[in-house]
Amino acid sequence: MSISQRFIRRDNLSLLFIFLFIAVNWLLIMLTEQLGPPDFYKLHAVAEKLYSGNLKVGIVPPLFPLLLYPLGKLIGIFVQPEVAFMIAGRLIALAAGIGATWFTYLLLKQFTGAFALAGTCFMVISPWFLKLASFPITDMLFLCFVAGAFYWFSQSPARWKPGLVYSILGVLT
Numbered sequence: 001m002s003i004s005q006r007f008i009r010r011d012n013l014s015l016l017f018i019f020l021f022i023a024v025n026w027l028l029i030m031l032t033e034q035l036g037p038p039d040f041y042k043l044h045a046v047a048e049k050l051y052s053g054n055l056k057v058g059i060v061p062p063l064f065p066l067l068l069y070p071l072g073k074l075i076g077i078f079v080q081p082e083v084a085f086m087i088a089g090r091l092i093a094l095a096a097g098i099g100a101t102w103f104t105y106l107l108l109k110q111f112t113g114a115f116a117l118a119g120t121c122f123m124v125i126s127p128w129f130l131k132l133a134s135f136p137i138t139d140m141l142f143l144c145f146v147a148g149a150f151y152w153f154s155q156s157p158a159r160w161k162p163g164l165v166y167s168i169l170g171v172l173t
Helices: 003-034 038-054 063-076 080-123 127-132 139-153 161-172
Strands: none
Touching: 003 080, 003 127, 038 063, 038 080, 063 080, 080 127, 080 139, 127 139, 139 161
């Protein structure tokens, strides 16, 4: 086994621990904070309006409510409906936080090489990052798509097509 293969395996294991750290912090914050931020209740109302056919919702980023409503209804099978939408919003934020971490690692790996893991760790231990990854609002979803767009645009121009998709999704969040 070459040194580069061992380095890649060590990075994968370290990234797994970083993702586990995010998930454990998400769970701890979710268990201690029962209420969401005021923006969440507005997004929940927008999601209900969008799925009822009322498109007069004002200026609200539509992607988060469009993801929130079906996931909230699915989780609502197992728990109370009031709690289901809060859990659904927090799951969307967690998935987006892990995605943002992954794209940040890939972007740093491309530019800094061996320091990519350290940079990713510094981002993840930030209290603001951990709070945003557990709050059911659009901020982490936006960060995920922006990080994805930067990563794809840092590739060769022939591979810019996914970057355009991530940019469009970032605008929608």
